[in-house]
Amino acid sequence: MPAMTEPKLISGNANLSLAKSIARRMSMHRGMSVNLVDARIERFNDAEIFVEVFENVRGEDMYIIQPTSNPANDNLMELLIMCDALRRSSADRITAVIPYFGYARQDRRAKARTPITAKLVANMIAEAGVDRVLTLDLHAAQIQGFFDIPVDNLYASPVFALDIEHNFKGQMQDLMVVSPDVGGVARARELAKRINAPLAIVDKRREKAGEIAEMIVIGNVQGKKCIIVDDICDTAGTLCKAAEVLIENGATEVHSYITHGVLSGPAVERVTNSVMKSLVITDSIEATDAVKNCPNIRIVPTAPIFAQAILNIWNGTSVSSLFETDTLVPIYEGMYQRG
Missing domain, CATH: 3.40.50.2020 (Rossmann fold)
Incomplete structure (x- = not known):
């Protein structure tokens, strides 16, 4: 009606x-x-x-x-x-x-x-x-x-899929979607299906809260352009560490697509100095001036x-x-x- x-x-x-x-x-x-x-x-x-x-x-x-x-x-x-x-x-x-x-x-x-x-x-x-x-x-x-x-x-995955197809045109066969932890596999798999890309997982183990003891990559990322997918990026510690581990395991580039850019504390500085080529977030949270001015953070509209x-x-x-x-x-x- x-x-x-x-x-x-x-x-x-x-x-x-x-x-x-x-x-x-x-x-x-x-x-x-x-x-x-x-x-x-x-x-x-x-x-x-x-x-x-x-x-x-x-x-x-x-x-x-x-x-x-x-x-x-x-x-x-x-x-x-x-x-x-x-x-x-x-x-x-x-x-x-x-x-x-x-x-x-x-x-x-x-x-x-x-x-x-x-x-x-x-x-x-x-x-x-x-x-x-x-x-x-x-x-x-x-x-x-x-x-x-x-x-x-x-x-956000359908919007991210559009953005990836637009920005990685002609390179789609080189992409690999990565979940930064085991809990986010379903979300990463959803995007991987949309862009027809393989999936890898970064398994993190903590000795105590806030401290990552070890990260292991499950899957072969050699020669791949890796796209880390997650829903929230808070202090960016896990994200930047995962990017380093992927590069150490042979990835040629690392990009991240995160829905909610909380980006608190040292997050922007960490992203700026990280090996990630780009961090793509949505405008679900109003961006601070530091986020807007960060050269490797890009915001897609919701x-x-x-x-x-x-x-x-x-x-x-x-x-x-x-x-x-x-x-x-x-x-x-x-x-x-x-x-």
Whole structure:
């Protein structure tokens, strides 16, 4: 059944540039101006967050664009308070568009007396009044089951496949996809299938938390251009070490495709000085000036896929169609030409 109201976007402070890009893309698709709802999200002197929406949202289909990246707690509270403001203003449906879902790495009890914070956050989001969640490359797919509301988890691999086909044209037969650990094999295999490349694994062993004792490459990378695939790059220690090990094992080049560039602490410096020729990330997390100025970091946009996903949710059509590379070609028109 066709939607009767237009989709309305509202953004917190976590990634305003992405929200504006999504609005621009939706304007192109709709053939009419789509703007962010006018609101103020500010902090009192004691750091309490206050939200005021300046437009009527009664009966509207609302989309809150807010990754819960650093500072995770502030951005999460902004999301919850915006949702409460919209719910109390009689919005009809509220979708939380969370390009990067913070706390996702705390998705299980790895040892005794530890929390499952990803589940706690899921409960808080649902209790705040969110009707649906739209996100990108959850750290663990089963986090979708932590919610008792619908969750649409988009994948970066089709976009990465387009980018690889564009940037490695004529060299596809030399590529090898690499998972930086055993846990990420499914994600790496998915991309390897899309670009018809073989798969290798870097097996890391730790003596204690934060310290890698040994790395072993499973697979023959001799003479290959290796593409490391992962969902999160935080301090980049494991990533840069894996790149070194691949070069030591005969790889000619190492490139990395990581969905969420957390890039905290010494990450940018490590990437700059590493043997990696390039690190490709998405704009799910707003890039710092250091990231933007790093010569071997490149950012691919997610606004096209999020704008289309929002329109599909609004229209009641398939979101899973965006999992296919061919579906994304017209969405990313002009950026990547195949063939």
